[in-house]
Amino acid sequence: MKIKFLRVLALLIVALMVLSACGGEETPTDAPVVEEPSEEAPVEEPEEPAMAEETNIVHYYSGDLGRKDMQAIIDGFNDSQTACIVTDNTTGHEDFKTQILVMLAGENPPDIFSYWAGARVQFVVDAGRLMEISDFWNENDLDNVILPGIQGAKDYSGGVYAVPQNYHFTGFFYNPKVMEAAGITEMPETWDELMVAAETLKENGVYAFALGSKERWPAQFWFDFLVGYTAGHEYRAKLQAGEASFADPEVQHAMELWKELVEKEYFHPDANAYVWTDAADQVANGDAAMHLMGTWTTGYWNDNGLVPGEDYDLLPFPVIDANIPVATYGPVDAWAIPSDAASADCAKELLKWFLTPDMQAKWALGQGALAATTGVDPSIYNVVMAKANDLINSGTMWIPAYDLSTPPPNAEVGLNMFAQFMDDPANYVQWLEEAQEASEAAFAALNQ
Amino acid sequence: MARERRKWIILLSILPLTIYTIIVIIPLLSSFFYSFTNWNGFNPEYKFVGFSNYLKVFQDRYFELAIKNTLIWMVAAFVLPVVTGLAIALVLHERIRFANFYKSLFFLPICLSLAVIGQVWIWIYQPDWGLINTVLRSVGLEQLAIAWLANKNTALYSVIVAWSWQQVGLAMVIFLAGLTSIPEELTEAAQIDGASYWQSLRYVIIPLLSPATTVVIALSIINSLKSFDVVYMMTGGGPFHSSDTLAMFMFNESFKKYFMGYGSAIAVVLFLIAMVIIAFYFRQVRQLEQLYD
Numbered sequence: 001m002k003i004k005f006l007r008v009l010a011l012l013i014v015a016l017m018v019l020s021a022c023g024g025e026e027t028p029t030d031a032p033v034v035e036e037p038s039e040e041a042p043v044e045e046p047e048e049p050a051m052a053e054e055t056n057i058v059h060y061y062s063g064d065l066g067r068k069d070m071q072a073i074i075d076g077f078n079d080s081q082t083a084c085i086v087t088d089n090t091t092g093h094e095d096f097k098t099q100i101l102v103m104l105a106g107e108n109p110p111d112i113f114s115y116w117a118g119a120r121v122q123f124v125v126d127a128g129r130l131m132e133i134s135d136f137w138n139e140n141d142l143d144n145v146i147l148p149g150i151q152g153a154k155d156y157s158g159g160v161y162a163v164p165q166n167y168h169f170t171g172f173f174y175n176p177k178v179m180e181a182a183g184i185t186e187m188p189e190t191w192d193e194l195m196v197a198a199e200t201l202k203e204n205g206v207y208a209f210a211l212g213s214k215e216r217w218p219a220q221f222w223f224d225f226l227v228g229y230t231a232g233h234e235y236r237a238k239l240q241a242g243e244a245s246f247a248d249p250e251v252q253h254a255m256e257l258w259k260e261l262v263e264k265e266y267f268h269p270d271a272n273a274y275v276w277t278d279a280a281d282q283v284a285n286g287d288a289a290m291h292l293m294g295t296w297t298t299g300y301w302n303d304n305g306l307v308p309g310e311d312y313d314l315l316p317f318p319v320i321d322a323n324i325p326v327a328t329y330g331p332v333d334a335w336a337i338p339s340d341a342a343s344a345d346c347a348k349e350l351l352k353w354f355l356t357p358d359m360q361a362k363w364a365l366g367q368g369a370l371a372a373t374t375g376v377d378p379s380i381y382n383v384v385m386a387k388a389n390d391l392i393n394s395g396t397m398w399i400p401a402y403d404l405s406t407p408p409p410n411a412e413v414g415l416n417m418f419a420q421f422m423d424d425p426a427n428y429v430q431w432l433e434e435a436q437e438a439s440e441a442a443f444a445a446l447n448q
Numbered sequence: 449m450a451r452e453r454r455k456w457i458i459l460l461s462i463l464p465l466t467i468y469t470i471i472v473i474i475p476l477l478s479s480f481f482y483s484f485t486n487w488n489g490f491n492p493e494y495k496f497v498g499f500s501n502y503l504k505v506f507q508d509r510y511f512e513l514a515i516k517n518t519l520i521w522m523v524a525a526f527v528l529p530v531v532t533g534l535a536i537a538l539v540l541h542e543r544i545r546f547a548n549f550y551k552s553l554f555f556l557p558i559c560l561s562l563a564v565i566g567q568v569w570i571w572i573y574q575p576d577w578g579l580i581n582t583v584l585r586s587v588g589l590e591q592l593a594i595a596w597l598a599n600k601n602t603a604l605y606s607v608i609v610a611w612s613w614q615q616v617g618l619a620m621v622i623f624l625a626g627l628t629s630i631p632e633e634l635t636e637a638a639q640i641d642g643a644s645y646w647q648s649l650r651y652v653i654i655p656l657l658s659p660a661t662t663v664v665i666a667l668s669i670i671n672s673l674k675s676f677d678v679v680y681m682m683t684g685g686g687p688f689h690s691s692d693t694l695a696m697f698m699f700n701e702s703f704k705k706y707f708m709g710y711g712s713a714i715a716v717v718l719f720l721i722a723m724v725i726i727a728f729y730f731r732q733v734r735q736l737e738q739l740y741d
Contacts, residue, residue: 408706
């Protein structure tokens with residue numbers, strides 16, 4: 001019996017060996033037969049056809065428009081050369097935040113991925129999971145290619161780890177027809193003027209502001225502007241670094257202003273029930289007059305047939321303290337290469353392709369983004385995007401938004417607090433105290 | 449012969465056991481291991497922190513809330529699918545017209561993933577044009593038309609209703625199978641003895657359905673402990689933790705806040721709770737088997 005068992009086992013092992021041998025390089029039966037070269041006539045070795053290197057890209061441009069444009073840009077790259085073949089892997093915008101970190105930590109990284117420049121890139125750099133690409137930056141003279149105002153998005157821990165793809169301007173995107181119907185012809189430039197306009201809109205049966213904070217991040221722009229425009233940009237930077245407290249009087253003052261807007265019912269109700277596109281729809285439909293959002297909202301509206309300058313326009317956030325320089329809080333979308341990317345050379349070639357003026361222009365127009373490179377002719381922008389571009393070029397500071405300028409664990413703390421505030425603004429002091437407690441825990445864990 | 453059979457059993461078990469070890473046992477042990485560390489889930493470096501994650505678990509008010517929500521969910525899982533599933537099964541067992549059509553209709557949600565169910569119910573709960581609020585407005589109950597998933601008082605219950613929608617189909621099928629196995633002689637005998645429908649239900653059908661009831665209750669409760677996908681889709685545990693279940697809370701702490709060590713400790717606690725319930729379930733099943741033997 002024992003012998004029989006061993007026979008079966010041996011048979012199994014032999015079968016496995018045979019199978020593994022078969023799984024190796026297989027010669028197709030219809031492969032051309034290469035004759036053995038004779039000594040007299042040396043024959044050149046047949047050239048093996050060059051195999052394109054498979055390159056994987058993961059990005060968060062998962063909306064209809066972004067996916068389509070990115071696919072077209074990648075297809076263009078694949079057609080332009082034969083050395084690399086790029087496979088596009090799109091992930092839902094919110095799921096991406098978790099998924100990319102799991103891929104990197106699981107040592108199963110893509111070869112290149114989109115990421116938000118700022119604290120999120122720093123978080124990955126600190127874990128040693130990004131490739132330094134300072135040489136790539138210098139070899140391609142990117143100092144003269146990328147717009148000077150956003151070059152800060154490249155540097156982390158003394159090296160270059162990210163290359164900007166585009167950036168956004170954040171401000172009030174409004175419905176001019178709604179404003180006109182309410183008799184508002186001069187757009188508010190100061191906080192007091194904004195309050196008057198909001199009251200006028202309310203009297204005309206229109207909510208002044210739409211906000212879709214279901215996914216929390218759209219509320220951060222209110223916090224950014226109110227803290228930055230009242231306590232100053234330096235204070236805000238300290239808060240982002242955990243060197244100031246959510247419970248500080250500076251933050252409380254900003255929240256008081258925000259609370260007043262909610263309590264006076266200037267906001268469309270149930271902000272936490274809607275996503276940002278719902279808020280954009282509320283503005284487009286005339287239920288609300290404006291929403292504080294980034295330039296990507298123009299891409300969404302354009303795609304839905306709205307006409308820039310007629311159906312929507314841009315208003316910079318009104319000045320609260322004339323001594324504080326005007327700024328905008330937005331994202332720089334960038335590209336990064338993992339430290340253990342299998343196809344880093346192809347990833348760099350793809351990066352070069354992304355930065356060509358044609359691809360930059362195509363992307364900026366489709367996305368409602370501002371191009372990251374100097375080579376793009378500003379005349380390509382529509383009237384609203386041109387206004388955003390002019391505001392940046394005329395001295396408006398560009399600062400990364402809240403969740404891009406503080407480490408991700410602390411970003412979570414603030415994002416939760418903003419949504420909680422929108423639900424119950426009256427108890428904002430309690431929410432700030434709780435946020436501070438959670439923030440301290442987040443920074444303590446990071447510094448361990 | 450028996451020895452040879454045993455050898456074959458061992459030989460054929462190697463592959464499934466290896467797969468099971470890789471995909472279940474090792475991750476399980478890893479969770480235990482990481483629950484004693486401060487790993488953030490991303491940085492390769494971490495330190496051992498002893499039992500501090502477990503101490504934090506029992507001091508965290510949001511963990512307490514997640515436990516409370518999970519208990520509410522378990523009670524709802526005990527009541528909603530069991531009662532509704534039994535009621536539907538009893539009606540459909542009465543050979544009504546189009547019974548098979550109705551069975552398919554009620555069973556349909558089982559064929560859908562909870563992610564799809566979550567999305568469907570997001571539309572149903574949508575505050576402006578969702579089915580529920582549209583109906584409420586059309587019957588003059590405008591004041592009841594609220595943002596169901598954005599309100600911290602209604603979010604959890606709204607998700608439970610969506611989840612139960614699927615579970616009812618499963619309960620119905622199990623109860624129908626149980627009803628089919630009850631000998632007709634018993635219900636006929638009860639009728640001859642003058643028992644009303646409710647009396648025969650109370651004293652004959654429901655007691656004989658106890659194996660099916662045990663299975664339905666156990667499945668519902670175990671599924672409620674696993675409830676993650678539908679919560680993730682519909683509320684993400686929000687607003688402000690109000691619909692956090694243990695599984696959702698564990699995910700948010702691990703992957704959103706990057707406290708993987710702490711998240712692992714929550715996972716271990718969840719595992720232990722599930723083990724107690726499963727042990728209780730098996731005990732009940734064994735007792736029932738002995739009873740019916």
